[in-house]
Amino acid sequence: MNRRPARYWVEAFASAAVVFVATATASAVETGVFAGAVHDPSGAPVAGAFVTATSRSLQRGTTVFTDAGGRFRLPALEAGTYDLRVRRIGYKDLLQSGQILQDGTTRLDLRVEVETDPNELAWQLPSSRWMPLLLAKLSSDEKREEFTRQCTFCHQQGSWATRVQRSREDWDKIFKLMGRMGGIISADLRAELPDAFNGAYEEHNYLAQLTQPQFVSPQAPQGAAATAVITEWDIGRPASMQHDLTVHPDGAIYSVDTNQDQLYRLDPRTNERKAFPIPRGDSPLGGVFNSTGTAMAPNSDAHVAPHSLQVAPDGSIWVTLCLGNKVARFDPKTEQWTIFEQKDGLYPHTLRFDQKGRAWYTLAVSNQVGMIDPQTGEQRTIRLPARSWGQEIALRSLPVLFWIGRFVNLTDHAGSEGVNFPVPYGIDIAPDGAVWFSQLNIRRIGRIDPDSGAIKLIDTPFPGPRRLRFDSKGNLWIPGFSGDVVARYAPSTGEFKTWKLPTEGVETPYALNVDRRTDTVWICGTNSDSLISLEPATERFTIYPLPTRVTYTREIDFDADGGVWTSNSNFPTWQIEGPGPKLIRVQPGAAPAPELIAAVP
Amino acid sequence: MRRTICLLSVVVGACAAHKPLAAPASPPAASLPAATGLQVALVWSAPVDLDLYLTDPTWETVYFANNPSRTGARLLRDARCSDVAASPAGFVELAGMTEPLPGHYRVGVDFIDACKAPHDPVSFRVVADYGGMRRETVGTIRLEEFQPIVVEFELRPTVPGGSLSLTQEGD
Numbered sequence: 001m002n003r004r005p006a007r008y009w010v011e012a013f014a015s016a017a018v019v020f021v022a023t024a025t026a027s028a029v030e031t032g033v034f035a036g037a038v039h040d041p042s043g044a045p046v047a048g049a050f051v052t053a054t055s056r057s058l059q060r061g062t063t064v065f066t067d068a069g070g071r072f073r074l075p076a077l078e079a080g081t082y083d084l085r086v087r088r089i090g091y092k093d094l095l096q097s098g099q100i101l102q103d104g105t106t107r108l109d110l111r112v113e114v115e116t117d118p119n120e121l122a123w124q125l126p127s128s129r130w131m132p133l134l135l136a137k138l139s140s141d142e143k144r145e146e147f148t149r150q151c152t153f154c155h156q157q158g159s160w161a162t163r164v165q166r167s168r169e170d171w172d173k174i175f176k177l178m179g180r181m182g183g184i185i186s187a188d189l190r191a192e193l194p195d196a197f198n199g200a201y202e203e204h205n206y207l208a209q210l211t212q213p214q215f216v217s218p219q220a221p222q223g224a225a226a227t228a229v230i231t232e233w234d235i236g237r238p239a240s241m242q243h244d245l246t247v248h249p250d251g252a253i254y255s256v257d258t259n260q261d262q263l264y265r266l267d268p269r270t271n272e273r274k275a276f277p278i279p280r281g282d283s284p285l286g287g288v289f290n291s292t293g294t295a296m297a298p299n300s301d302a303h304v305a306p307h308s309l310q311v312a313p314d315g316s317i318w319v320t321l322c323l324g325n326k327v328a329r330f331d332p333k334t335e336q337w338t339i340f341e342q343k344d345g346l347y348p349h350t351l352r353f354d355q356k357g358r359a360w361y362t363l364a365v366s367n368q369v370g371m372i373d374p375q376t377g378e379q380r381t382i383r384l385p386a387r388s389w390g391q392e393i394a395l396r397s398l399p400v401l402f403w404i405g406r407f408v409n410l411t412d413h414a415g416s417e418g419v420n421f422p423v424p425y426g427i428d429i430a431p432d433g434a435v436w437f438s439q440l441n442i443r444r445i446g447r448i449d450p451d452s453g454a455i456k457l458i459d460t461p462f463p464g465p466r467r468l469r470f471d472s473k474g475n476l477w478i479p480g481f482s483g484d485v486v487a488r489y490a491p492s493t494g495e496f497k498t499w500k501l502p503t504e505g506v507e508t509p510y511a512l513n514v515d516r517r518t519d520t521v522w523i524c525g526t527n528s529d530s531l532i533s534l535e536p537a538t539e540r541f542t543i544y545p546l547p548t549r550v551t552y553t554r555e556i557d558f559d560a561d562g563g564v565w566t567s568n569s570n571f572p573t574w575q576i577e578g579p580g581p582k583l584i585r586v587q588p589g590a591a592p593a594p595e596l597i598a599a600v601p
Numbered sequence: 602m603r604r605t606i607c608l609l610s611v612v613v614g615a616c617a618a619h620k621p622l623a624a625p626a627s628p629p630a631a632s633l634p635a636a637t638g639l640q641v642a643l644v645w646s647a648p649v650d651l652d653l654y655l656t657d658p659t660w661e662t663v664y665f666a667n668n669p670s671r672t673g674a675r676l677l678r679d680a681r682c683s684d685v686a687a688s689p690a691g692f693v694e695l696a697g698m699t700e701p702l703p704g705h706y707r708v709g710v711d712f713i714d715a716c717k718a719p720h721d722p723v724s725f726r727v728v729a730d731y732g733g734m735r736r737e738t739v740g741t742i743r744l745e746e747f748q749p750i751v752v753e754f755e756l757r758p759t760v761p762g763g764s765l766s767l768t769q770e771g772d
Contacts, residue, residue: 161667169681173652173713174666180747239660285749298654298662298709298749574661574671 030076032101035594036108037070038086038094045070046112048220049088050547053099055080058271059234063547064591065221071594075229079103086110087547089124090217118211119203123160125210126549128505128528130158130201133209135506137196143189149441149464149482150183152508154571156527159550161575163201168194180296218504218545224533224588225544232548232568232582235264235273239299241571242581244308244555246317248332251559253583254317255567256306259297263306263319263330266583278321278328279337280304287323288346297572304328308350308555312374313357320348320361327351327361327372340372344381346398350467354429354450362424362437367395369424369437369448382453386422387442395421426467426511430491431474438465438478445478445489461496462487467511467555471519471536479509479523486512486523486534502541503528513556515564522564524553531556531566531586544586549577551584563587624724624739625692638731639701639756639767640677641708643694645725648685650714651742653694653727654749658704658756663696674698682716701731703756703765709749712742720744727752734767 034053038046051072054061057080066072066088079101086094091112099106115121134157135144151157166174171194175185185193199205220226236242241259248254253266263276280303284290287303296302304324312318317330321339327348329338342348345363348370352360359372363381371380386392422439430436435448443463447456464481471477476489480498484507487498501507503525510526521534529551531544552570559565564586570576625646643653655674656662663674678695685692708727722744728737729752738752756765 166666167681169683170665173650173681176713177666237660239656296747296749298664298747299656299660299707300749572662572667574659574667 030078031103032079033074033076033105033592034082034084034099034101034108035071035073035105036110037594038066038072038088038110038112039070040091040112040114046086046088046091048226049086049091049112050545051110052085052087052547053077053082053101054085055082057081059273060271061232061547063230063232065226065228067226067594068220069594073592073594075590075592077101084108084110086112088112088217090121090215091115092120118207118215121215122206122210126505126528126530127156127158127162128503128507128525129210130163130206131506131527133200133206134158134196137200138189138192143192145463145482146185146189147193148506148508150185151178152527153183153481153510154181155575156550156552156570157508158505158527159570159575161550161572162197163206165198165201166194171197221543221545223540223542225542227589227591228544229587229590230544230547231268231585231587232546233266233268233271233273233584234578234580235266235567235583236260236262236275236581238573238580239301240573240581241297242567242569242573242583243306244569245557245565245567245583246309246311246555247557247559247565248311248317249315249560250332252332253559253565254309254311255583256309256319258302258305258307258322259299259571259573260301261304261306263309263317265332268585276330276335278304278306278319279339280324281326281339283324283326287321288325289323299572307348308361310351310353310359312353312359314374318351318353318359320351322347322349322364327359327370329374340379342370343379344368345370350425350427352427352429354435355433358450360427360429360435360450362427364423364425366398367391367422367424367439369427369435371450382448382455384422384424384437384439384446384455385457387420391421426465426469426478428469428476430470430476431472436468436470436476438468440464440466440481445476447491458489458494460487460489462498466509469512469514471514471521472516473519475536477512477514477521479512481508481510484508486521488536499534499539499541501525501532502543503530503532507532510552510554511556513558515558517558522556522558524556524566526553531564533588542588544588546584546586548582550575551582552576553584559585561587562590624726626726638697638699639706640695640697640730641706642728642730643708643710643725644728645692645723647692647718647721647723649712649716649718649723649744650680650682650685651692651694651723651725652679652711652713653696654707654709654711655696656707656709657698658702658706662709672698672702673700682714685716701756701765703758706754706756707750708752709747710740710742710751711747712744715744725751729754729767731756731767732765736767 047068049066052063082099084096094112236257240257243258245255255264261278265274283303286296304321306319307322309319319328325342327340345366345368347365349362349364369382423441425440426438438445443460462480462483465478466481468478478487485498508527510524512523523532529546533542551568553566554569557565568582625644654664661670663670665679668676722741726739755768759766
């Protein structure tokens with residue numbers, strides 16, 4: 001039986017009615033300001049607390065942090081009704097529904113109660129703090145790495161949904177379901193995990209590890225994070241899998257819903273959201289995997305499953321359709337689609353454009369890279385080397401296996417070989433036009449000469465290289481998903497430099513992006529409900545905590561005004577706190593200075 | 602070898618030895634908890650582990666690994682291999698919502714484990730009951746096959762704000 005905090009229920013239903021109506025549209029003038037201070041019962045200021053004002057009508061939450069004096073000032077918002085929440089780990093959430101915001105400043109003196117229940121304190125902590133309890137129960141570093149890489153790529157590990165006591169029989173069934181979604185684990189790990197889960201998340205163990213001898217609240221945000229404004233827009237439906245997003249030069253934000261075959265557009269200036277159904281053609285439910293019964297969630301409506309998207313030089317939006325095995329082009333002006341069939345290869349994944357306007361994308365299942373030249377219509381695929389002949393043979397046999405899968409289910413016979421299939425994942429284009437990729441499961445990155453197709457392979461000194469990006473100087477930045485590191489690779493010298501991420505506990509950085517205007521590296525704090533920035537010049541990290549629990553991020557992009565965008569992509573979506581997925585904008589240092597409000601004793 | 606034989610048999614359309622049994626009868630009311638609200642039952646005819654998935658109008662699914670759901674749906678009876686081995690009458694899974702939401706429901710079935718029984722296809726029946734109304738369907742499923750949509754139905758208010766009525770997709 002799941003133990004689910006009452007809060008999750010309350011907040012889910014407070015907002016659920018809103019999400020079920022069609023997407024919101026509102027264009028209003030921001031004329032009202034919430035400002036005030038947060039204190040504890042003794043009158044002491046509470047620093048570093050999230051103060052969030054959520055408009056149900058706009059389906060949007062706006063958050064700032066309290067300063068050292070407990071003071072806060074939200075940016076100007078539209079007059080209307082808001083639900084206010086104050087949240088700081090170590091205190092009970094303060095919820096005030098139906099706050100009326102009028103023109104001018106609405107002053108608030110808010111008091112939060114100290115949380116003293118050890119269970120509640122532990123449950124306030126992000127997944128990153130819980131996951132080490134599980135890892136400590138595994139018998140080797142190899143198993144810890146395998147678990148991190150295979151068991152965290154749809155959802156967080158250590159979240160409330162993973163901390164359920166289950167029988168070995170139920171755990172084994174869950175591992176089977178996981179395998180169908182691509183998370184295949186070895187028999188050795190499978191044997192250890194049920195006891196590890198149940199032991200790690202048994203009450204006596206977690207209370208001892210997380211709250212004794214003394215519970216320590218995380219540090220308040222520092223630097224530009226302390227004065228950040230975080231805005232979260234609800235998007236899609238509760239069954240949406242809000243995968244990637246991209247910022248259009250016209251200011252709109254586009255994102256894709258993998259589970260519902262939708263492209264969404266958000267205009268953050270007006271809050272208008274619009275959904276564009278992606279043409280399915282003759283793709284059945286489950287797409288090309290329909291015959292094998294894999295990659296299908298029980299609430300799936302995915303026939304083509306959009307995954308990654310980018311803005312082309314001509315302003316069109318290009319989307320990989322991983323289950324449909326297609327690539328789509330969407331023209332925002334005409335709202336028309338063009339579909340490119342992927343005749344060779346499987347599972348179009350992450351997509352980027354080169355300087356010549358050609359789309360390059362990884363084909364994750366078949367270990368290839370694809371290319372489409374919109375100007376000439378040329379389509380090309382390049383087969384990447386695997387680690388072994390066994391892998392090569394298995395990969396080349398995939399079309400036959402898929403055909404057999406129409407008659408016989410093969411998912412139970414995938415075996416542990418799937419654990420180390422290469423899985424080309426991230427892709428980016430170097431300043432010299434070369435195409436770089438990562439192979440997630442085999443600790444490798446590579447370079448493709450786009451003219452000759454020649455491939456150079458480079459082993460990484462860390463596991464799980466995932467969504468990589470170049471900075472303006474030609475350095476390649478790589479998140480080590482199952483290594484809790486970020487790395488810089490200099491193609492000119494062939495040298496790596498790695499940094500352990502500053503997250504407390506275990507981080508699983510799914511993606512990063514480099515703001516090439518400043519070369520600041522932004523990293524997904526995928527297991528800790530955060531974004532993390534790194535200034536390469538000073539090697540200084542800044543953690544930006546995000547207000548919604550179970551915020552699983554997979555992609556980052558930047559707007560023209562310095563806003564950093566990501567999306568909450570945890571799947572299953574119902575594990576996310578609140579009604580569903582969100583598009584998230586972080587504006588470092590953008591919070592207005594709080595007014596001086598004297599503490600009330 | 603058995604799998605290979607079956608594969609060849611299927612390819613030539615002659616896997617007669619593995620024809621599923623006829624669809625099981627609807628579950629007798631006495632074998633189920635008292636019906637309040639919406640109840641969805643999955644019954645089958647072999648000592649194997651089938652799993653029931655009920656997706657509610659919020660698109661959350663209640664099943665053995667997500668029980669209860671946020672909307673209050675519960676898997677009331679979960680039959681595992683250990684259960685079906687112990688009780689031949691136990692080939693039943695049951696989900697319910699005491700106060701179901703209006704809207705669209707989806708029922709899925711997964712043949713996740715043969716429980717050491719022969720790997721033959723299994724016949725099943727899904728029955729949805731609400732307020733004296735019933736919708737049901739039958740099907741067959743192979744080992745390791747997941748059928749995400751075996752039946753869909755709606756609970757709609759008969760009049761605005763009134764009691765709900767169960768209707769099949771397409772009614």
